[in-house]
Amino acid sequence: MTKTVLGIIGGSGFYNLPGIENAHWEKVMTPWGAPSDEILFAEIAGLPVRFLPRHGRGHPVPPSAINFRANIDALKRAGVTDLVSISACGSLREDLAPGHFVLVDQFVDRTFAREKSFFGPGLVAHVSVADPVSPLLVDAVAKAADAAGVVYTKGGTYLVMEGPQFSTRAESYLYRSWGMDVIGMTNMPEAKLAREAEICYATVAMVTDYDCWHDDHDDVDVASIIAVMKSNTEKAQRLVTRLAQDFPREHPECPIGSDRALDVAIITAPEARDASLVRKLDAVAGRVLGG
Numbered sequence: 001m002t003k004t005v006l007g008i009i010g011g012s013g014f015y016n017l018p019g020i021e022n023a024h025w026e027k028v029m030t031p032w033g034a035p036s037d038e039i040l041f042a043e044i045a046g047l048p049v050r051f052l053p054r055h056g057r058g059h060p061v062p063p064s065a066i067n068f069r070a071n072i073d074a075l076k077r078a079g080v081t082d083l084v085s086i087s088a089c090g091s092l093r094e095d096l097a098p099g100h101f102v103l104v105d106q107f108v109d110r111t112f113a114r115e116k117s118f119f120g121p122g123l124v125a126h127v128s129v130a131d132p133v134s135p136l137l138v139d140a141v142a143k144a145a146d147a148a149g150v151v152y153t154k155g156g157t158y159l160v161m162e163g164p165q166f167s168t169r170a171e172s173y174l175y176r177s178w179g180m181d182v183i184g185m186t187n188m189p190e191a192k193l194a195r196e197a198e199i200c201y202a203t204v205a206m207v208t209d210y211d212c213w214h215d216d217h218d219d220v221d222v223a224s225i226i227a228v229m230k231s232n233t234e235k236a237q238r239l240v241t242r243l244a245q246d247f248p249r250e251h252p253e254c255p256i257g258s259d260r261a262l263d264v265a266i267i268t269a270p271e272a273r274d275a276s277l278v279r280k281l282d283a284v285a286g287r288v289l290g291g
C-alpha cells in the first residue's frame, strides 16, 4: 500500500492554506525548470499535504507562462498521490451562478502555447485521458463539500482557453453552443500531465462570473472576479481542510487506473530510448522505467 500525500494546487485568490501544522515552504528543483513557487509542506490532521500556488504567491505568473511540467514533476517529487486543483472559472450556464462550485469531470483543451507532455522524441508515450479526473478523489471532494456546506454540482465540462484575454462574445456563444459548462485558462495541460505522472487528479472549479454571454450581467473583468473570489476562497479552504481530515491515509487504488497510467502507455522499445530523457523522467515515470 502507498501512503497518501494530498496535493493542492491553489488557483487565483488561493495562495495559502489555513489550519495546517508542521509547515514549511521548500524549493523543489525539477529537470523541467522551476515550478510556479516553492511548495508548502504541511500536515492537516496528521495527513501530509503539499500545496502549490499555481500563479505563485502574489500572482506573478500568467496562465501561458505557468511551467505545468515543473509544477507536476515537483509535486510528484514531493510524494503527491492525489491532487486537487482549485480554480476560478467563468460560467457558461445560467444555473451555475457566481459562488457555485463545479466538480468538473471533462475538459476541452483549446490551449495552443504550452508544453503538454513529459514524453517526446526518444521516449514516446500515449496515456488515456478519456476520463481525466479520478472518480474516488471526486467522491471524496464531494463528501468534503457536503460536510463544509458548500453548494456544488457534480460533473461538468471545463473549456480551457489560452488567454490571458477573456473570450470574445462570439467565442463565448460558441462554447455555449458546444455544451461547455465552465471556462478557465489553467486546467490543461495540468490534468494531462498529472495523468502522465500517475497522480490522481480532480478539479474544484469555482464560478466567479458569467463570462460575456449573459445579457443581464456585465462582461467579465478582474475587479468583478476579485469581488466573488474572496468568499469562494474561504469556502474552498473549508472544503480542503475537511477533505484532508477525512481522506484515507492509504492511497485508494484508482478504479480507472490513473495511478498506473504508464503501465500501458510507453511504446518506444528499450533499446531505442533516449537515455537523457529517461533520466529526466526519474520522478514522473520512475515506477515503470526503474532507477
Ligand SMILES: CSC[C@H]1O[C@H](OP(=O)(O)O)[C@H](O)[C@@H]1O
Pocket (backbone or CB within 6 Å): 010, 011, 012, 013, 054, 055, 063, 086, 087, 088, 089, 163, 183, 184, 185, 186, 187, 222, 225
Ligand atoms: C483572475 S481570473 C483569470 C484566471 O483565473 C483562473 O485561474 P486559476 O485556474 O488558476 O484559478 C483562470 O483560469 C485564469 O487564469
Ligand SMILES: Nc1ncnc2[nH]cnc12
Pocket (backbone or CB within 6 Å): 088, 089, 090, 091, 161, 166, 167, 183, 184, 185, 208, 209, 210, 211, 212, 220, 225
Ligand atoms: N470568464 C472567464 N474566462 C476565463 N477564465 C476565467 N477565470 C475566471 N473567469 C473566467
